[in-house]
Amino acid sequence: xxxxxxxxxxxxxxxxxxxxxxxxxxxxxxxxxxxxxxxxxxxxxxxxxxxxxxxxxxxxxxxxxxxxxxxxxxxxxxxxxxxxxxxxxxxxxxxxxxxxxxxxxxxxxxxxxxxxxxxxxxxxxxxxxxxxxxxxxxxxxxxxxx
Amino acid sequence: xxxxxxxxxxxxxxxxxxxxxxxxxxxxxxxxxxxxxxxxxxxxxxxxxxxxxxxxxxxxxxxxxxxxxxxxxxxxxxxxxxxxxxxxxxxxxxxxxxxxxxxxxxxxxxxxxxxxxxxxxxxxxxxxxxxxxxxxxxxxxxxxxx
Numbered sequence: 001x002x003x004x005x006x007x008x009x010x011x012x013x014x015x016x017x018x019x020x021x022x023x024x025x026x027x028x029x030x031x032x033x034x035x036x037x038x039x040x041x042x043x044x045x046x047x048x049x050x051x052x053x054x055x056x057x058x059x060x061x062x063x064x065x066x067x068x069x070x071x072x073x074x075x076x077x078x079x080x081x082x083x084x085x086x087x088x089x090x091x092x093x094x095x096x097x098x099x100x101x102x103x104x105x106x107x108x109x110x111x112x113x114x115x116x117x118x119x120x121x122x123x124x125x126x127x128x129x130x131x132x133x134x135x136x137x138x139x140x141x142x143x144x145x146x
Numbered sequence: 147x148x149x150x151x152x153x154x155x156x157x158x159x160x161x162x163x164x165x166x167x168x169x170x171x172x173x174x175x176x177x178x179x180x181x182x183x184x185x186x187x188x189x190x191x192x193x194x195x196x197x198x199x200x201x202x203x204x205x206x207x208x209x210x211x212x213x214x215x216x217x218x219x220x221x222x223x224x225x226x227x228x229x230x231x232x233x234x235x236x237x238x239x240x241x242x243x244x245x246x247x248x249x250x251x252x253x254x255x256x257x258x259x260x261x262x263x264x265x266x267x268x269x270x271x272x273x274x275x276x277x278x279x280x281x282x283x284x285x286x287x288x289x290x291x292x
Contacts, residue, residue, distance in 0.1 A: 032207040034214065035223045048225055048286070056226060057210050061178035061203045068180065077181045079194055080202060082232035140194070 001075040003144040004106065004116035011103040015070030018062050020054060022093035028058040053090035059097070059133045060085060063124045066099045072120070076142045081117065084136040096127040104136075108143075116141050147221040149290040150252065150262035157249040161216030164208050166200060168239035174204040199236035205243070205279050206231060209270045212245045218266070222288045227263065230282040242273040250282075254289075262287050 022041065029038030033055035036043035044052040067078055091097070104119040118141045124133035168187065175184030179201035182189035190198045213224055237243070250265040264287045270279035 028207075032211045034211075037223060048222055055207075055210065056229075057203065057207045061174075061201075061207065064201065064203050065178045065180075076194055077183060080233075082230070083202075084228070084230045086228035087226075 002072055002141070003075050004108070004118065004141040005144045007072070007103050007106045007118050007141065009103055009105055011072075013071050013101040015066040015099040015101075017096050017098045018066055020062070020091065020093065020095045020097060022052055025052060025054045025058065025091075025093060028061070029055050032057060049090050051090075052093055054092070054095075056085075056087045056133070059087060059091045059124060060135070062097055063099055063122065063133055063135065066097065066124070067101070067122065071099060071101050071122070072103075072139075074139065074141055079140045080137050081140050082138040085133065086135075087133050088131050091126070091132045095132070097124055097132070099124050114143055116143055148218055148287070149221050150254070150264065150287040151290045153218070153249050153252045153264050153287065155249055155251055157218075159217050159247040161212040161245040161247075163242050163244045164212055166208070166237060166239065166241045166243060168198055171198060171200045171204065171237075171239060174207070175201050178203060195236050197236075198239055200238070200241075202231075202233045202279070205233060205237045205270060206281070208243055209245055209268065209279055209281065212243065212270070213247070213268065217245060217247050217268070218249075218285075220285065220287055225286045226283050227286050228284040231279065232281075233279050234277050237272070237278045241278070243270055243278070245270050260289055262289055 037047040037049040038055045041052045101122045106118050108116045118139040120137045122135045123131045183193040183195040184201045187198045247268045254262045264285040266283045268281045269277045
């Protein structure tokens, strides 16, 4: 388990992989993002995406799961105080996703002496290595007990 | 259906509501964010959250659904090019969520004459009106056909 003191800029983590299929895409979308691009192969063809694509929030949720499977294993859990997230290209049925993380900065909290803030960049890539999601996260990380 | 030309700074939208319970929180978390704070009432007590709380990605996904139910109904669908998202307080079992959106800015695309970018702030609030998620979204919105 990692504490604030264990992090330094430049560290990288590579997660396990997740194989996505059309059934998963449509199941998530029916519950949380029921737009034609995410729920129906035929209707998706005439959308912005030009074919079935995962909801960005589905890609984000899979990324969260992958971060627990090979991302930094932080004491107290992976707690995000804020995230800047974008999806440079669609996530498609058949994509195999993997997350590559890099630690950018580490900053002790000014108001609390038991935590620090770790800024991490996470790139979720498909099987061709192309980024489908880029996320900058501000993680709340406990300091090592004295 | 709204086009780029229909948006202006200061417009607001208020969505329907969603009632969250412990079963939904644990179901989402088991699939996407299996950490004790989100999967187990007892174990959650000794975490940062001090009790069961929804995964932030669950709150984000519910917010997406609500945006389709009372947020801006955009021609071509609700397509986010980027989002800055944070969770100022936990989402709890029993919370009734509602999203209040405000249009901040509208900018024609420099590279494409058929779309524009609309910046929108969405606050997801619980039944006490307290924000549990604040999101700034960059929406891709089609221009009105000539």
